[in-house]
Amino acid sequence: MSKERLLELRSLLHEHNHRYYVLHQPTISDFQFDSWMKELEALETFFPEMLDNNSPTRRVGSDITSKFEKVEHVRPMLSLTNSYSEEEVADWVNRIDESVGGEIDYVLELKYDGVAVSLHYEEGVLVRALTRGDGKVGEDVTANVRTIKNIPLQLTGDYPKSFEIRGEVFLPREAFEKMNAERAEIGMDLYANPRNTASGTLKQLDSKEVAKRPLSSLMYFVLGDEGLAATHSARVEQARSWGFDVPYASKRMIERLKSVEEMMAFIHYWDAHRNELTFDIDGIVLKVDKIALWDELGMTAKSPRWATAYKFKAEKVSTQLEQITYQVGRTGAITPVANLKPVFLAGTTVKRASLHNADQIEKLDIREGDWVFVEKGGEIIPKITHVDLSHSRGSENPHRYISTCPVCSTPLLRMDGEAQHYCPNRDGCSPQIIGKLEHFVSRKAMNMEGWGVETLTAFYQSGWVTNVADLFALKLSEMVGFEYWVEDEVSGEKRRRTLQQKTIDNLQEALKESRNVPFERVLFAIGIRHVGETVAKRLAKHFKSVDRLMMASYDELMAVADVGDKIAESVISFFQLSSNLELINLLKVAGLQFEMEQEELGEELAPVLAGKIFVVSGVFSKYSRDELKQDIEKRGGKVSGSISSKTSFVVAGDDMGPSKRQKAEELNIPILTEQMYIEMISA
Numbered sequence: 001m002s003k004e005r006l007l008e009l010r011s012l013l014h015e016h017n018h019r020y021y022v023l024h025q026p027t028i029s030d031f032q033f034d035s036w037m038k039e040l041e042a043l044e045t046f047f048p049e050m051l052d053n054n055s056p057t058r059r060v061g062s063d064i065t066s067k068f069e070k071v072e073h074v075r076p077m078l079s080l081t082n083s084y085s086e087e088e089v090a091d092w093v094n095r096i097d098e099s100v101g102g103e104i105d106y107v108l109e110l111k112y113d114g115v116a117v118s119l120h121y122e123e124g125v126l127v128r129a130l131t132r133g134d135g136k137v138g139e140d141v142t143a144n145v146r147t148i149k150n151i152p153l154q155l156t157g158d159y160p161k162s163f164e165i166r167g168e169v170f171l172p173r174e175a176f177e178k179m180n181a182e183r184a185e186i187g188m189d190l191y192a193n194p195r196n197t198a199s200g201t202l203k204q205l206d207s208k209e210v211a212k213r214p215l216s217s218l219m220y221f222v223l224g225d226e227g228l229a230a231t232h233s234a235r236v237e238q239a240r241s242w243g244f245d246v247p248y249a250s251k252r253m254i255e256r257l258k259s260v261e262e263m264m265a266f267i268h269y270w271d272a273h274r275n276e277l278t279f280d281i282d283g284i285v286l287k288v289d290k291i292a293l294w295d296e297l298g299m300t301a302k303s304p305r306w307a308t309a310y311k312f313k314a315e316k317v318s319t320q321l322e323q324i325t326y327q328v329g330r331t332g333a334i335t336p337v338a339n340l341k342p343v344f345l346a347g348t349t350v351k352r353a354s355l356h357n358a359d360q361i362e363k364l365d366i367r368e369g370d371w372v373f374v375e376k377g378g379e380i381i382p383k384i385t386h387v388d389l390s391h392s393r394g395s396e397n398p399h400r401y402i403s404t405c406p407v408c409s410t411p412l413l414r415m416d417g418e419a420q421h422y423c424p425n426r427d428g429c430s431p432q433i434i435g436k437l438e439h440f441v442s443r444k445a446m447n448m449e450g451w452g453v454e455t456l457t458a459f460y461q462s463g464w465v466t467n468v469a470d471l472f473a474l475k476l477s478e479m480v481g482f483e484y485w486v487e488d489e490v491s492g493e494k495r496r497r498t499l500q501q502k503t504i505d506n507l508q509e510a511l512k513e514s515r516n517v518p519f520e521r522v523l524f525a526i527g528i529r530h531v532g533e534t535v536a537k538r539l540a541k542h543f544k545s546v547d548r549l550m551m552a553s554y555d556e557l558m559a560v561a562d563v564g565d566k567i568a569e570s571v572i573s574f575f576q577l578s579s580n581l582e583l584i585n586l587l588k589v590a591g592l593q594f595e596m597e598q599e600e601l602g603e604e605l606a607p608v609l610a611g612k613i614f615v616v617s618g619v620f621s622k623y624s625r626d627e628l629k630q631d632i633e634k635r636g637g638k639v640s641g642s643i644s645s646k647t648s649f650v651v652a653g654d655d656m657g658p659s660k661r662q663k664a665e666e667l668n669i670p671i672l673t674e675q676m677y678i679e680m681i682s683a
Helices: 003-021 030-046 086-100 173-185 194-202 207-211 232-242 260-276 292-297 358-364 430-441 453-461 468-473 501-514 519-525 533-543 546-550 554-558 565-576 578-589 625-634 658-666 674-682
Strands: 070-072 106-112 115-122 125-131 137-139 162-170 216-223 254-257 281-288 307-311 316-328 334-345 348-354 371-377 381-387 483-487 494-498 613-617 638-640 649-652
Touching (some): 003 030, 086 260, 086 281, 086 292, 106 162, 115 194, 125 137, 162 194, 232 254, 334 358, 348 381, 430 453, 430 468, 453 483, 468 578, 519 546, 546 565, 565 578, 613 658, 649 658, 649 674
Parallel strands (some): 613 638, 613 649
Antiparallel strands (some): 115 162, 316 334, 316 371, 334 348, 371 381
């Protein structure tokens, strides 16, 4: 054993990490790589004084932190203005031409749909990684970023002594789909989309857990005071020579262009070919190439003038509607579903789309057999926009909405003023029962991890569980070896599963932990119709206990913020049913929280936000999103989930949804950063 061999192995492993994860050109076998890694681990144990945080063996961290350190960016991480048309791109180019004159080169590159990070290197070693945060202050996620295989911990080549490089961390599509398939296999909720999943992964407190998720990165922006090229495009190539994964000019991921016509050709190319990439993009970034011009062009309050982003429009395709079927929700609400001839759209194969209600079907005049246009709202949720009349109609007659429940055949009801039909058979309609169970254990309710819908369905079908109180009466220790069948959504094939002791232990632990869930979430979990997460919080805080809530009159309920006629009537109706009263008594016996504890009530703050309605969107550095909402409510403000003309302010964090930002700007609603909000409440 020798220290020289230790240093040699580190160098070799850094090199082959780069070849495998950045160049995608491995020259040794996985076995050889793993063998060298084990040898290095042994040498580092033998020579503890040689331990280095940037060693390849340290990519998987072991420290669990209580919180992330907040760090101010050396240079603000500003957002870009968005363009949506050739005219807007031309206007941006004309403004630059008028400001600086002469022949200007522009760089166009892909706009990655991931999480922005800033990496700081000293003497070729990664010393700090920060999230964007609010643009001024980010969170230190260095331990987690070290686990990302194509981010170099030790650079190669002629790199500057000190510099910052920015880029995007993301989940490749294939990796995201594999993760969701694995979650579906064990009955867990699916992740919504790759970007949100990548963002959540970077905020994990245990870097070992981060290392289990196949995050990747692309770096595209180098900043520093010396040793750097004079143009943006040349700096990207410098970064490649130091070991970073950066956009490839050979793959048209980055190009230097001069005219608007050339720029639009690049934009149109990637709008048409974006699904050929292994990761998601949502547009193109345009930058002035010459760095010296950046200071001359300057900044607005929140964006650089030397760069802009072109955002792609939602993709739309035409396909055939094969059949309209109906689903029953936990409250009995009936949702019509369009079953489509499978079609590839925005990176995934679409087979279904919600038709919402009878009014929507009538408005679209949609019929089985029609060809329809489908697009993805926010690039995520498929929706039918209209019938494709270039094809013949599927049926001569308008679609006839069902009159009885598709599961239990109970006649459907439709209350005055409501859009949806619903099945009133609460206690005898299986989708409603299973839906209530699934809602009860969900993350925002009781957060009972491991209690997936397949397990709940199996227990219900076996006759062991008919309501949520039955979960606490199960003799789980006697269920080891219990076999049940699950159906694959894609193939329709059934697979047999067996409950193992480890699963039983997890289920029991979740039941135990549920007894610590606060009253407001228990109230949300029991599933009173029209009582969502926010209203449950209001009711819990106002009445303090379920006993007081049970006794509340219509007028007392109407006095609570956000409670209207429907909610007041629904709460009263819920507590008039003896079966619901019995259920609550059983849950009390099980040990669940049905009154507010003193520490939950929190300190009452001056109502400086009284009468103001806020929408909170994005990721924040000083607050979690829930903490920010709670702070607004403690100061007398209201929090809404959607933007309307009644909204007073939008508090925008990192990764705010583009559709929300666009709507706020259209309605001229002030958008506050986290720091601006803090200054508002401190004034």
